[in-house]
Amino acid sequence: MAINRTLLGCAGAALALSVGLGGFGSAALAAKDELVIGAVQFPGTFHPSIDAMATKSYILGTARRPFTTFDQDWKLICLLCTELPSLEKGTAVEVTRPDGTRAIDATFTIQPGATWGDGKPLTTRDVLFTWEVGRHPLSGVTNAQLFSKDIVGITAVDDKTFTVHWDKYRCSYDSINDLLVLPEHLERPVFEADPAQYRNRTLYDTDRTNPGLYFGPYRISRVESGAYVVLEPNPTWWGDKPGFKRIVVRTIENTSAMEANLLSGEVDYVAGEVGLSIEQALAFEKRHGQRFKVVYQPGLFFEHIDLNLDNGILADVRVRRALLSAIDRDAISRQLFGGKQPVAHTGVNPLDRFYSEDFTRYPFDPAAAVKLLEEAGWTELRGGIRHDAAGRRLSLEFQSTAGNRTRELVQQVLQEQWRKVGVEVRINNQPARVLFGETMRERKFPAMAMFAWLSAPENIPRTILHSTMIPTPENGFSGQNYVGFRDAETDRIIDDLEVTCGEAEARPLWTRLQQIYAEQLPALPLYFRSDSYIMPPWLDGVRPTGHQYPSTLWIEQWRSK
């Protein structure tokens, strides 16, 4: 009996604790002047130029501004500068470098009110310091290509105006999206103390709440590593007054737990850039959509299947066309993704200004696929699988990222659709780190590999399609032309696009590039992935971008209705 009493006592205590803690849930409900955003990852560093990560870009979007970026309409705009440089206005000038290279200089002016959170004005000294850090080989800055090769010099005109000297004539002279300015007055002593240790000792990681590190509408006021980041309005912000007194970005890695947090009101908003995948959002919307506003933003994630063009079967363009004709991409988009992920026909997104309608499309047509396969010599059906005259079996290995439920589902659908036209597909998936770390990088995939490319608008696909970008042991496996695409016309167009700046002159080149892609099919285009945003009905002003630059760059426009 004593034991029974003990047990009852324990249960009673547990119940009392639960009841005693009652009301917690209501206390935790966010007031409307606070916004709690759920994210599935926590940033490793808060340094803007070391290690790119979606969650970091998302958080820093509230606390800093790039000089230039693409807006929600995929148009290049100034955020930290006053006006984009232009050849017409004379703020960009074509020059000849001493070695005879044709190049370009572009002049930018910093927003007059731009001030670091500690009250120090943001000046060209900061820009010069940023360039100095960026080009130092030991600083650990990720995108050093920009600082040490693309930009050959920066000249300060005055405190607020500077000129960027590009290495060559390039149409993207007006874009310095990734020149992310650092506070010279705070970071210089750290950098100069030991450039090789700078990446570990930057104040962005050792003194993350220092107001002087930020100059956006909000500044980071508290960080609990792995758990949350608190953002508070920055008193020195020069733009529109932000709408929330506090923004919290909470990390919840498990998506089921994330849904529960949304439902319990502990998280108000799950951002598309750093949140749930589309099928999770669709399922959530089905169950709880009436309580939330769910927005799907098609974006620049180009989901496709890379084809190894050195594979004897896939080297024949007729087989590649047959494979695409045998896929019902509309049905996949409709059935699996509720029609929220638009079918892709080339790597250029229809939202991109250089998208063309003038290229070959491959609607779902199994009969056409069969005809193409037969023309290619795959005529004999044995056990439902095609064979050629030499008795070779039409069998292809199909790889993707193991554990990615969406891709694995799509693979099964594709396998079935291809089987119907006599193509055998063997699925052999690998963990992402193996697939991208070795298999793709060293071109070890025997036939087909499904994954996505992420890019900025108007991205010239040099690394993906130019023949010099095929990874080989000789070039240390550099480049991302994993398919092994070699086409002289494509190479020429890519080279020309980089120096053909007028929209009217560039458009025919872009159109031809899309035509070649559709004709040659170095990869099978599937669909453009969408980001899914689950918002509370009272949140207003959020405009997803659909590209790599986050919606938080306009966070001062977010309001509670």
Next chain:
Amino acid sequence: MLRFVSVRLFEALVVLLIMSFLIYGLIGLMPGDPIDLMINADPNLTAADAARLRELYGLDQPIWERYLNWLSAALQGDLGYSRLFSRPVPEVLAPRLANTLLLLGISFALSLAIAIPLGVFAARRPYGAADTAINLACFAGISVPPFWLALLFIILFAVVLGVLPAGGMAPVGGTGGLWERLPYLVMPVATLTLVSVGGYTRFVRAAVIEQLRQDYIRTARAKGVPERSVVWRHALRNAMIPVVTIVALGFGTLFSGALVTETMFAYLGMGKLIYDSILGNDYNIALVGLLLATLMTLAGNLLADLGYAALDPRITFTETRT
């Protein structure tokens, strides 16, 4: 005894050294490295950038050279930086370890506090109605997946009733004191307790039944020792020897055991940290974290041995000549 402990500590050091080499080697042998992860995350990263970063991080060196560099620095007290957190390893690990020990310590104590009396209660009435009911409950507890139980708790107590936070460690902006953390500990502790109490109860039950069949128990009863003393002083004391083994060996699996619970409740513990560090090629964290797990297993073994001696005075660690 002192000699025994010294020898075991020396053995532990050797094991740790071997383990560190094996773990470093295994992580290094996995395809892909941190720079590949960066390339996947950053469309602007060029091949030249990747090559420069690989050299900067020392990833172009052979594994054994990297290991020797790490070992040399570690022996001088420098455990390196976490790549995923951009912080020195001890700064990342220490709070996570404390969080896990707090979570597991409470659930561990609770599990034993429930399992021991429950196991004894069932052992005293074997195959009766109460025993059957306890067995059924134990099997249910053992069988239920922790993630499902955690989700059930979250839906019930956070979503439907709204009496407990759905996850996290402490209120945003709070001081992080124990009182503040209490509401956040209730559900993870309950989940871990419920999934482990069944196993412990079954084990205690079986051990006590075994002891109650022994001659010395019959003798004690014949001598007129009260039944309460027979069970709690005599039988349970001996039954605890195998229980101590199970409990002590469980130390090493603490981190991995809490992984699911920590993930579901966004609880910042060691299990999740080690898992993420392996996936993210965060060599320094993975290495030290796994070595800590090894150390816990070794410490558990040592504690088990010492526990035997405390429970059974016949067990001794002094050498005897025969």
